[in-house]
Every structure is written in structure tokens, then in C-alpha cells.
Amino acid sequence: MLIARLIADTETLGDRLALAMEEIEEKGGEVTGAGMLDSNPDVLELEVAESDAETVRGILDAHFPDSDLLISNGPITLPGLFISDMDSTMIGQECIDELADFAGIKAQIAEITERAMQGELDFAAALRERVGLLQGLSAGAIEQCLDERIRPMPGAATLVRTLKSLGAHTVLVTGGFHSFADTVAAALGFDRVVGNRLAVEGGVLTGHVIGDIVDSSVKRAVLLEEVARLGEGTVSLATGDGANDIPMIVAATHGIAYRAKAKARAAADGRIDRGDLTAILDLYGVPQDRWVRD
Known part of the structure; x- marks a missing residue:
């Protein structure tokens, strides 16, 4: 399971996230979870199956170029x-x-x-x-x-x-x-x-x-x-x-x-x-x- 966490502009987060999730699934991945961290409510966490870090990174870079980001092949x-x-x-x-x-x-x-x-x-x-x-x-x-x-x-x-x-x-x-x-x-x-x-x-x-x-x-x-x-x-x-x-x-x-x-x-x-x-x-x-x- 791939975990991606990012911090981005909250005003545009929803729209950009929808586009990113759609692209992940178009490229064969499956977004199994998406939500803000309870401990740090400005941080979005995505759980992605059936994909790789390079693919997900490329998609998130395209949709969230101004974000702070961490991607991990497993729990962070x-x-x-x-x-x-x-x-x-x-x-x-x-x-x-x-x-x-x-x-x-x-x-x-x-x-x-x-x-x-x-x-x-x-x-x-x-x-x-x-x-x-x-x-x-x-x-x-x-x-x-x-x-x-x-x-x-x-x-x-x-x-x-x-x-x-x-x-x-x-x-x-x-x-x-x-x-x-x-x-x-x-x-x-x-x-x-x-x-x-x-x-x-x-x-x-x-x-x-x-x-x-x-x-x-x-x-x-x-x-x-x-x-x-x-x-x-x-x-x-x-x-x-x-x-x-x-x-x-x-x-x-x-x-x-x-x-x-x-x-x-x-x-x-x-x-x-x-x-x-x-x-x-x-x-x-x-x-x-x-x-x-x-």
C-alpha cells in the first residue's frame, strides 16, 4: 500500500484532489482512502493500491506543484x-x-x-x-x-x-x-x-x-x-x-x-x-x- 501525504492550498484542494484521484485510477491505481489527518488537519493522506511511487508522484506533482509532499511505500x-x-x-x-x-x-x-x-x-x-x-x-x-x-x-x-x-x-x-x-x-x-x-x-x-x-x-x-x-x-x-x-x-x-x-x-x-x-x-x-x- 502506497501512502501519500501532502499540504496544499485548502481553497482549491477538493477540486484538484478529484482530478488527481481520477488520473490515478485511469492509470491503473486504486485510491482506497483519502482524508485529512486527525492529528494534523492541514495534511491530506491518500492510500493507493495497485500503483507505484513514481506514477503517483508524477500525478501529484502535476496537480499539486506548490504542495509539501511525502510518499512512502508503506506506513509513515x-x-x-x-x-x-x-x-x-x-x-x-x-x-x-x-x-x-x-x-x-x-x-x-x-x-x-x-x-x-x-x-x-x-x-x-x-x-x-x-x-x-x-x-x-x-x-x-x-x-x-x-x-x-x-x-x-x-x-x-x-x-x-x-x-x-x-x-x-x-x-x-x-x-x-x-x-x-x-x-x-x-x-x-x-x-x-x-x-x-x-x-x-x-x-x-x-x-x-x-x-x-x-x-x-x-x-x-x-x-x-x-x-x-x-x-x-x-x-x-x-x-x-x-x-x-x-x-x-x-x-x-x-x-x-x-x-x-x-x-x-x-x-x-x-x-x-x-x-x-x-x-x-x-x-x-x-x-x-x-x-x-x-
Whole structure:
């Protein structure tokens, strides 16, 4: 049984739902249930038999392009593991772009960042190139950047803290840097941080990264490592926005793309395009009186 949950404009929900259900049945599926969740009355749940996720996703995308959505091949149960990207997912900025602004080269680095997130460039090579351009920048710029530029996404702390309160182990895994991620993780409530380390000598950035780079393969490996540690049957939730997050999103029980680039959005089981990060809690059916708010 396929389960689809979505949050959409209630004024047009009925008409669009009727058209979507008709199309599902035209393509061989059977809608065996449809209704709003008792726990979260803004969330519509569909039960679909004799169909597949790709077909249902395509139909719902066509009729509800502006919705928040999660599709599951089976019951939607709370995750025992929550693993997330940082830049443009848990925070509203790309740290390396903001740091580059202190060196006067934000536009140059941001263009490389965008191409890497779109999947047009090898992530590791693109990261090394960008870090190399920061050579000579004062390490003090990191703290200043954190204080002045880096802000959490709306709903980020509520999402992390609520999932923790419900028993999830939480991991922040980023192709960015511990210099930023450790502070962000502490503020939001993550249990573990995985990221890259900037090399600093004499109080300035050397233009190098220490050790191996956290790329898409590392993100996926961290997810699988945590699932193995937590035990067979652990439900995992992964969120991200760029091409570097796709292997992690695909490997998770539920992969949700947040305000994502096209490739990441297409690879995910769900998406958040309409609401803030607390929409994930709604899609999981967590009543708002159980949310641990900022």
C-alpha cells in the first residue's frame, strides 16, 4: 500500500484532489482512502493500491506543484534517525559564499557553489578550488561571519528538537566546515556533526582542507553507518537541497528535499516547497502540542 501525504492550498484542494484521484485510477491505481489527518488537519493522506511511487508522484506533482509532499511505500512512521545537510537546509546561507564576502570574492565563489549544487561540477574539486581562493583570509572572519551572517532556517530548531524528543538520533552532515557546523549543531540540538576542516596557520586560512573531503559518498556512508548502529529496521529521514545530498536522500527510508535544486527534488520521496521545516513534522503526523518549539 502506497501512502501519500501532502499540504496544499485548502481553497482549491477538493477540486484538484478529484482530478488527481481520477488520473490515478485511469492509470491503473486504486485510491482506497483519502482524508485529512486527525492529528494534523492541514495534511491530506491518500492510500493507493495497485500503483507505484513514481506514477503517483508524477500525478501529484502535476496537480499539486506548490504542495509539501511525502510518499512512502508503506506506513509513515517516525524516524529513529534524522540526518541533514546544513547549508541552505538547516541554515539559510551557504557558509563558504558568506565567508568569501569577507575576502571580496563572493560572486566568484558563489558561482562555483551554485554549479556544484546543481550537479554540474565535481563537489570535491569545486570545494578545493573555492577554499584555495580563501587563502590568506583571517581566521577571525569565521567568527564574524557566524555572528553577522549565519541564521537558522525557520522551523529548524523545532524540527530537530521535536524529533529528538520523540527518540530520533540527529546528525548534521555537511560539505561545509566544522568551524560553522559545530556552532550551528549546538544551537539547533544535533547529536553529531560530520564536516570538513579548514586549515589555519598563523591566524589565517591556508587555502587547504584538512583530511578527506565530506562529499556525497561520505554523507551516504554516515547514514548507513548510523542505521547499522541503531539496528535493523530503523526508519531514517534525510533532508538536503543539492546534488551532493542525493545519495543520502535516496538511501534514507524517507528522503525529503527542502527548497531544493531540481535534481535533488526529483530524487527525493518528498519535498518542502511551501512551508518551513516544521512541515516535516506535519507530514509525519506529529501533533503541534508535541512540538518542542524554539
